[in-house]
Amino acid sequence: MLKAEVKVELKKGVSDPEGNNILKALHLLGYHEVKKVRVARVTELEIDLSEKPKAEKKIEEMCQRLLTNPVIHDYSITILG
Amino acid sequence: MLKAEVKVELKKGVSDPEGNNILKALHLLGYHEVKKVRVARVTELEIDLSEKPKAEKKIEEMCQRLLTNPVIHDYSITILG
Numbered sequence: 001m002l003k004a005e006v007k008v009e010l011k012k013g014v015s016d017p018e019g020n021n022i023l024k025a026l027h028l029l030g031y032h033e034v035k036k037v038r039v040a041r042v043t044e045l046e047i048d049l050s051e052k053p054k055a056e057k058k059i060e061e062m063c064q065r066l067l068t069n070p071v072i073h074d075y076s077i078t079i080l081g
Numbered sequence: 082m083l084k085a086e087v088k089v090e091l092k093k094g095v096s097d098p099e100g101n102n103i104l105k106a107l108h109l110l111g112y113h114e115v116k117k118v119r120v121a122r123v124t125e126l127e128i129d130l131s132e133k134p135k136a137e138k139k140i141e142e143m144c145q146r147l148l149t150n151p152v153i154h155d156y157s158i159t160i161l162g
Binding site for chain 1: 082088090100103106107110112114115116117118119120121122123124125126127128129130139143146147148
């Protein structure tokens with residue numbers, strides 16, 4: 001069994017409404033020192049494979065097919081072992 | 082200017098409907114080797130402070146007040162510098 005993490009974030013230049021709302025809320029609470037907020041999603045997977053390269057290839061495929069939208073997202077895969 | 086990341090995840094034992102839906106979708110696509118999926122949120126902050134301990138204290142406060150729900154979430158703060 002391997003554990004892996006897929007971090008999906010918005011590409012630079014793509015606006016992040018959730019991040020902007022958090023920034024506004026932080027300013028309303030008085031945290032004016034915060035200048036920028038971006039939100040990313042991490043999907044943690046437990047996968048029943050023992051070979052890391054094979055797992056990475058599978059997860060790459062899952063990213064393309066389900067986990068990300070290549071038009072707006074960048075992603076990175078980390079195999080934790 | 083410091084960059085920091087706050088990773089917010091559901092506590093063990095708290096059900097994760099988003100993760101469960103991703104798991105179902107992966108199974109429908111034929112990825113039966115995936116056994117568990119959990120979703121976490123990473124909030125990336127740019128903060129106009131130069132002292133790391135001070136920034137960490139502020140971010141800790143933001144976590145308590147806005148970024149997390151201590152009843153269901155665990156969180157970790159990473160100052161990237």
